[in-house]
Amino acid sequence: MNRSTISLGRILGIPIGLDYSWFLIFGLLTWSLATNYYPVEFKNWSTAQYWFWGAITVVLMFGSVLLHELGHSVVAQRFKVQVRSITLFVFGGVAQLGSEPPSARAELWIAIAGPVTSFALAIFFSLMQPLVDTLAPVLAVTKYLAYINGSLGLFNLIPGFPLDGGRVFRAMIWGATQSLRRATLIAANLGRFIAFCFIALGVWQMFTGNFGNGLWIAFIGWFLESAASSQISQQTIHDLLSGHHVSDAMRKHYVTIFPDTTLEQLINKHILGDGQRVLVIKQNDLVIGLLTLHTIKSIPSSDWATTSAVHAMIPIAKMKWIRPDAELAPALEEMDRDGVSQLPVMIGDQIQGILGRDDIISFLRTISEFSRN
Ligand SMILES: [Zn+2]
Numbered sequence: 425m426n427r428s429t430i431s432l433g434r435i436l437g438i439p440i441g442l443d444y445s446w447f448l449i450f451g452l453l454t455w456s457l458a459t460n461y462y463p464v465e466f467k468n469w470s471t472a473q474y475w476f477w478g479a480i481t482v483v484l485m486f487g488s489v490l491l492h493e494l495g496h497s498v499v500a501q502r503f504k505v506q507v508r509s510i511t512l513f514v515f516g517g518v519a520q521l522g523s524e525p526p527s528a529r530a531e532l533w534i535a536i537a538g539p540v541t542s543f544a545l546a547i548f549f550s551l552m553q554p555l556v557d558t559l560a561p562v563l564a565v566t567k568y569l570a571y572i573n574g575s576l577g578l579f580n581l582i583p584g585f586p587l588d589g590g591r592v593f594r595a596m597i598w599g600a601t602q603s604l605r606r607a608t609l610i611a612a613n614l615g616r617f618i619a620f621c622f623i624a625l626g627v628w629q630m631f632t633g634n635f636g637n638g639l640w641i642a643f644i645g646w647f648l649e650s651a652a653s654s655q656i657s658q659q660t661i662h663d664l665l666s667g668h669h670v671s672d673a674m675r676k677h678y679v680t681i682f683p684d685t686t687l688e689q690l691i692n693k694h695i696l697g698d699g700q701r702v703l704v705i706k707q708n709d710l711v712i713g714l715l716t717l718h719t720i721k722s723i724p725s726s727d728w729a730t731t732s733a734v735h736a737m738i739p740i741a742k743m744k745w746i747r748p749d750a751e752l753a754p755a756l757e758e759m760d761r762d763g764v765s766q767l768p769v770m771i772g773d774q775i776q777g778i779l780g781r782d783d784i785i786s787f788l789r790t791i792s793e794f795s796r797n
């Protein structure tokens with residue numbers, strides 16, 4: 425989980441996070457409920473009551489979104505797909521899976537589980553209404569939640585990848601063609617088309633007197649378009665890298681330094697001096713740790729003269745590493761998921777090189793140049 429999220433703990437072992445952007449939608453929706461929806465339904469409430477019930481409704485609404493994501497997650501876990509995290513953010517929620525589903529059938533069930541959960545919640549909140557009809561505010565909240573969950577289920581069934589409906593569509597093509605690659609490209613292109621429809625509809629609404637709503641729809645379209653496009657470029661990168669190994673792209677020349685070198689010395693000599701972004705710390709010919717620009721930057725510059733490399737480095741025992749014969753495409757995907765930009769390449773306790781994200785990018789550039797000829 426990245427730094428712009430607040431941790432809300434774990435459910436079923438899955439870390440739940442709240443992205444800062446969520447507060448924007450929380451504020452907007454609470455405001456809209458407190459100044460529009462509730463004042464129209466209830467004429468005689470106080471202003472504080474409108475805002476209180478508005479906020480309660482939005483919190484319960486995102487509780488429903490969380491349950492939708494947990495619906496996907498429970499089924500994913502049943503198919504032995506790891507769920508890395510669930511994040512609530514401005515456009516709703518997202519459950520990040522550790523890998524692609526193992527089969528078209530798994531993809532189908534994982535995708536459908538979210539909307540099924542939302543429809544179940546819509547039915548639940550509808551059935552609750554007769555039980556709470558003497559408590560006006562609670563009745564209003566259940567009515568709204570029944571409506572929202574129903575809409576959420578329907579909206580997610582739109583067949584534009586990465587929406588759930590788009591995943592159902594991808595699963596069907598995957599099943600029919602037996603090619604995840606082809607299914608991904610077809611589904612992601614349809615996803616882009618649908619996203620452009622959203623943007624067009626949003627812009628049209630903006631210019632026909634419904635500015636707020638239109639802006640929102642256009643934003644959702646923009647978000648879906650960038651998600652679908654990144655899926656396409658990921659697939660392209662995956663195709664280019666397939667058949668290549670870590671040893672093809674790794675950097676074999678790296679700078680080794682002694683553990684007692686101060687940060688100031690190594691910055692002047694190696695980082696400013698010859699542009700290294702990662703340094704290997706060796707003691708008695710054994711690698712004991714790695715120093716990256718990122719780790720150096722986390723130490724205040726006033727301490728650079730007195731801090732030695734061994735105190736600032738990431739110890740090798742705490743680092744992920746990779747073998748030179750590992751496949752390059754999954755290696756890059758793992759680096760992306762873990763947010764790591766440099767990986768030591770090791771056989772046993774011997775370092776063979778460094779695999780940096782920048783190395784993979786320049787390798788990609790080279791092979792795409794060749795594949796064009
Ligand atoms: Zn979903």
